[in-house]
Amino acid sequence: MxxxxxxxxxxxxxxxxxxxxxxxxxxxxxxxxxxxxxxxxxxxxxxxVFPRPVGALEARRRSEADGRPVVYWRSGCRYCLRLRLRLGRDARRLHWVDIWRDPEAAAAVRAANGGNETVPTVVVAGRPHTNPDPAWVRAQLSPSSPG
CATH class of the missing domain: 4.10.860 (DNA Excision Repair, Uvrb; Chain A)
Known part of the structure; x- marks a missing residue:
């Protein structure tokens, strides 16, 4: 922490x-x-600056229940900051997991990125997306998006 x-x-x-x-x-x-x-x-x-983070297990559970993406991030990451700022108020609709606070989250990010802790890694419908465009992430929040 x-x-x-x-x-x-x-x-x-x-x-x-x-x-x-x-x-x-x-x-x-x-x-x-x-x-x-x-x-x-x-x-x-x-x-x-970021919404209150939850643990990886809780984020996955919430994501399965409501279909919202999970964002794995860490403090000091300029790409995470870019994503957060470009999402604006919509950022609160995602499940944020700080990989520096949760070793399981860091392991999940490494598994999705060939052993690297590359963030932000956004998981949508169980599929990881590394450093996605903020507009794409926002589109994943709309009810009509295919997921």
Whole structure:
């Protein structure tokens, strides 16, 4: 669980160090802007941007019940972030599984991707799709989609 917070923590720490240096040199305005930038960057790369993750078993169970896709992701992955942001509100309709929190999920991703933990891996109707286009994922949520 702590692994997901490493990148955001480093971004906040680096931003704080650089901003402190700028304040000591008398550039308080520039320091504030830079610190805000680093804080936003840390927030975007934090697990807080993603819907609350569930375990792999629970996600599969829910997906079988409601037909919605399962998204395997990890914090700090720019492709996962791209998918999440491009889906917008529709992202909450998927079942999100953080592979850094669930070893079984990481194993499922490795099995689907030739031994690599390539994310996002979206499972629709039992078939994995690695780094799919967000528009395609959104189409899988529509009631008329073939699945």
């Amino acid at each position: 702590m692994r997901a917070w490493i990148l955001p923590s480093l971004l906040v720490l680096c931003g704080s160090v650089v901003a402190t240096g700028l304040v000591l040199n008398g550039d308080a305005g520039e320091a504030a802007v830079l610190l805000l930038f680093f804080l936003l960057l840390a927030g975007v790369h934090s697990p807080l």
